[in-house]
Amino acid sequence: MIPRLLRHGAGRARAKRTAQFATPRLQRQSLPRPVEGAALPVGGLNDNTCRSPESTHLCYTRGRETLMFKLRLASTLLLAAIGAFAAAQVTTTHLLDQLSVPIYRDLLDNRLFTRMGHNRGYGQHHDPCRDFIEARYRSYGLNVRLHPFLLAGNTYYNVVAVLPGRVFPDQQYILIAHFDTVNNPGADDNGTGTAALLEVARIAAEYRFERTIIFIASDREEDGMKGSAAYANEYRNDDIRGVINIDMIGYRPSGNAAHIYGRPASDPFKFALRDAILQYTDLVVAVGGELNRSDHAPFEAVGKQAAFLIERWWEQNPHYHQQTDSTETPDYIDYEYAVKMTRGAMGLLVDRAGLLPTFLPRGFVVTRGAPGFGTITEMYDSDDRTLEVRAVKPFEIAAPSAAIETWTEASSQSATEITLAVESRSTGLPCRQSVELYDFQAGGWVVLDTRFVGSNDQRLMLDVSANATRFIQPGTRQVRARIAANDWGIPVVGWSYHIDRVNWIVR
Ligand SMILES: [Zn+2]
Incomplete structure (x- = not known):
């Protein structure tokens, strides 16, 4: 002024x-x-x-x-x-x-x-x-x-x-x-x-x-x-x-x-x-x-x-x-x-x-590791709310220490673009994280991103525009994601992996 x-x-x-x-x-x-x-x-x-x-x-x-x-x-x-x-x-x-x-x-x-x-x-x-x-x-x-x-x-x-x-x-x-x-x-x-x-x-x-x-x-x-x-x-x-x-x-x-x-x-x-x-x-x-x-x-x-x-x-x-x-x-x-x-x-x-249709998880399951506290189905209002997954020891070498599968329901049967947004971090040593979407046409997971994730929040916006409809299940309109973290097999006491946010943006 x-x-x-x-x-x-x-x-x-x-x-x-x-x-x-x-x-x-x-x-x-x-x-x-x-x-x-x-x-x-x-x-x-x-x-x-x-x-x-x-x-x-x-x-x-x-x-x-x-x-x-x-x-x-x-x-x-x-x-x-x-x-x-x-x-x-x-x-x-x-x-x-x-x-x-x-x-x-x-x-x-x-x-x-x-x-x-x-x-x-x-x-x-x-x-x-x-x-x-x-x-x-x-x-x-x-x-x-x-x-x-x-x-x-x-x-x-x-x-x-x-x-x-x-x-x-x-x-x-x-x-x-x-x-x-x-x-x-x-x-x-x-x-x-x-x-x-x-x-x-x-x-x-x-x-x-x-x-x-x-x-x-x-x-x-x-x-x-x-x-x-x-x-x-x-x-x-x-x-x-x-x-x-x-x-x-x-x-x-x-x-x-x-x-x-x-x-x-x-x-x-x-x-x-x-x-x-x-x-x-x-x-x-x-x-x-x-x-x-x-x-x-x-x-x-x-x-x-x-x-x-x-x-x-x-x-x-x-x-x-x-x-x-x-x-x-x-x-x-x-x-x-x-x-x-x-x-x-x-x-x-x-x-x-004009906010594009954005969907929160309808549910999730911890497929590797032990669920700690929290959820990912209602985390849109705070960075502080988080899902904790603790590594379970002993573990298989090179297998993920923590992994989840999560899903939602899109509002349409087809899409020209799907964006998967993920915010996550690990405690202690950085872990190698992979983020995948399920391809319902090919019947398999597609890796969208792999990277190291440390103790600072890592925010990802992963855009897929090549035949995005394959990630929407015909009929149910379900969309699935798999997020996994590998702590490299180094036994760190108290290591855990946190997911602050997951959502899908579909257009
Ligand atoms: Zn002024």
Whole structure:
């Protein structure tokens, strides 16, 4: 978020912004009581209730009271129940439930240089922060590139990660957050958005979508949205269907509200973001108008739909562009709130990108070794839930020490592509792991991958597109996988193998 002086079109923006807040579209549900008076400074609104539908003030929507909503909710629950019991199919909510406050907090507090004295502006922490983001994207298995642009004769880089769509790869949705600061720690502005970007990328990277998702950690926003402007201009002919900009989402002195801004032309996307926040979180939402002070604006300037998500009290943030905008400032950043804001944005992103049908195991059997604790049939919501298999000694040389077979039921009889996702680790010495799918046409197992797996989580996304239908059993639509680990016959006391996650993505 940049100060008023730097924003584009500063001369007319104030009047325009006020006008936007007065549009009738803003009062849907009657919740907050508006501050009396016409000027309507954005942050001067109370989180109370609008008195009447005729009010022209910015109102907060908590759209849960209508009959339509109840009907929608009932049908959603019904569909969710059918999905859960009939096919163990993964939903948007399953992905959102993986957002982790501890991981988010670790990113913000410990990785993004947000402590007192840190400087991601033109100081020493700018480049290390950019490098960290790039490395973190890569660790999630995303395609990463540095997008260069020039500012005052120097080259800077947006860090761009791409999750290619499998059905409509040309159709793109962008999630953007700037990582640079005004030579301060920038914990809220915009460590909070950068952590959100990485947290969404971490989870999304484990799934497949119809459309392409692009994650942009932008640079030099504080110099007047230079990085995002360079990107938007360079890729203005891309089929960018929507841009969510997250900038300052961690300051919450009171209330439980989100603000969304953008030009009138972005209204469909802005209101879609509002609806996603209402659907997936307990936040109330106010939708405002044009506010050309962050990275969504350059995309709007080239005709794209964009929505700017920001904390409700940003105008009152006493640490805005101060050295005290630091995670070490007491009682400042509200991590739970920031993750809630992230959840709303991610909900829209996942729904728009189109999650491909994804199936959890219906069951599993330990075929080698001794089952320890845990299961793999309901692990989508946490990395910490795991199936432990202990090696049984003595053992046959070169036979796997631990192995499981697991299966699910696809929703169709045929597929153009099957992706098997596996996350696993071993305790102690690394083991040799093999992952196989059962070929029902040939009547045998097909090895998809072999590798060493150590004590760090190993995440695999194994895509099979050559005659993928052979892996679906005719009639039952069953899909089977076999995962085995060999500890090389070295007797290690307490060695065990852990599978955190298995799922199949079928299209
Ligand atoms: Zn700023």
